[in-house]
Amino acid sequence: MSTLTKVLIVLLTVFSIFLCGIVVTYVANAENQRGRADTLKRDLDSAEQLQKNAERELSDEKGKFEVAGRELEAKMKKLQKDLSTLEGNLDAITRENAQLVQQITAMGASVEQANALQASQMQQAQAAQQDVVALQADQTRLDTELKETNQLLIEKMAVVAQLEAKNKQLIEANQELESRLNQYLRPSGRAAVTPQPVTAAPAVVQPAAPSTAKDIGLNGRVTDVDMRNALAEISIGAAAGVKPDMKFHVTRGQQFVCDILILDVDADKAVGVLDLVQSTPQAGDVCATNL
Amino acid sequence: MSPMPQSRGKGSVPSNLYTAILAVALGVVLATSVFVAVQCFTQYKTIFGMP
Numbered sequence: 001m002s003t004l005t006k007v008l009i010v011l012l013t014v015f016s017i018f019l020c021g022i023v024v025t026y027v028a029n030a031e032n033q034r035g036r037a038d039t040l041k042r043d044l045d046s047a048e049q050l051q052k053n054a055e056r057e058l059s060d061e062k063g064k065f066e067v068a069g070r071e072l073e074a075k076m077k078k079l080q081k082d083l084s085t086l087e088g089n090l091d092a093i094t095r096e097n098a099q100l101v102q103q104i105t106a107m108g109a110s111v112e113q114a115n116a117l118q119a120s121q122m123q124q125a126q127a128a129q130q131d132v133v134a135l136q137a138d139q140t141r142l143d144t145e146l147k148e149t150n151q152l153l154i155e156k157m158a159v160v161a162q163l164e165a166k167n168k169q170l171i172e173a174n175q176e177l178e179s180r181l182n183q184y185l186r187p188s189g190r191a192a193v194t195p196q197p198v199t200a201a202p203a204v205v206q207p208a209a210p211s212t213a214k215d216i217g218l219n220g221r222v223t224d225v226d227m228r229n230a231l232a233e234i235s236i237g238a239a240a241g242v243k244p245d246m247k248f249h250v251t252r253g254q255q256f257v258c259d260i261l262i263l264d265v266d267a268d269k270a271v272g273v274l275d276l277v278q279s280t281p282q283a284g285d286v287c288a289t290n291l
Numbered sequence: 292m293s294p295m296p297q298s299r300g301k302g303s304v305p306s307n308l309y310t311a312i313l314a315v316a317l318g319v320v321l322a323t324s325v326f327v328a329v330q331c332f333t334q335y336k337t338i339f340g341m342p
Contacts, residue, residue: 020323
């Protein structure tokens with residue numbers, strides 16, 4: 001056996017051992033590609049299944065999304081309709097508010113006017129009260145003067161009575177003298193002439209004609225009664241001639257009910273306080289100034 | 292390797308030694324082949340074909 005053959009045998013052996021070691025090491029440490037492939041295939045199948053499920057869920061979700069979109073569109077249409085209705089209502093309320101503000105302004109002006117009128121009436125009432133006080137003072141003064149005049153008149157009447165008695169005595173004396181003179185002159189066929197007095201006879205004071213009262217003759221009906229405040233309203237006013245402090249007699253048939261002393265007069269109605277109440281007055285009772 | 296016996300000099304190695312070395316190499320290769328075949332059959336259920 002040649003040396004070369006021996007060397008080749010040794011090298012072949014060495015490399016065979018080396019190569020086998022490498023192969024064994026590699027095969028022993030190699031990964032199981034089949035198992036890995038199976039695992040990957042299972043993973044792939046699982047992933048495909050998941051993809052199908054995801055696509056199906058996606059399609060379902062798309063369907064739900066479309067349904068929800070249609071529902072939302074319907075709701076939006078309904079809400080827009082409601083919004084337009086509410087806007088209309090808001091416009092109407094705004095217009096009504098403006099009208100109410102105008103009415104409030106007008107009412108404020110009316111209240112101010114009424115307050116001014118009330119103040120004016122209060123001033124007029126105070127002036128009228130002052131006039132009443134002045135008239136009462138005048139009445140008191142006139143009453144005093146009337147009493148003094150009456151006293152003086154009584155005294156004058158007494159003097160007149162004395163003078164009349166004296167005049168009567170003088171007339172009787174004159175008649176007696178005239179009858180005596182006629183007895184002396186009758187035989188001679190003459191009679192005494194009634195002497196004409198030098199002094200003209202004064203005009204005789206004629207008494208004034210007695211004052212006659214005329215019935216007012218207002219007739220109306222009771223329209224409202226407030227027994228708590230003892231007030232009543234009648235159906236005639238200043239247009240018919242009713243004035244404050246007039247007294248109306250209320251009757252029901254032939255029965256006297258009460259009197260109404262007028263306090264306030266309007267154009268077509270008047271209000272007064274009840275007086276001499278015999279029975280409760282009612283709306284519809286007849287009221288008149290003269291029974 | 293010649294079939295003829297050769298004279299062995301001082302310090303020469305007999306031919307049987309190389310035969311044993313070859314046997315060892317063959318055994319190693321054979322064992323490696325068996326191991327690889329077993330591993331292939333175990334993992335891929337086949338030896339020569341594609342799994």
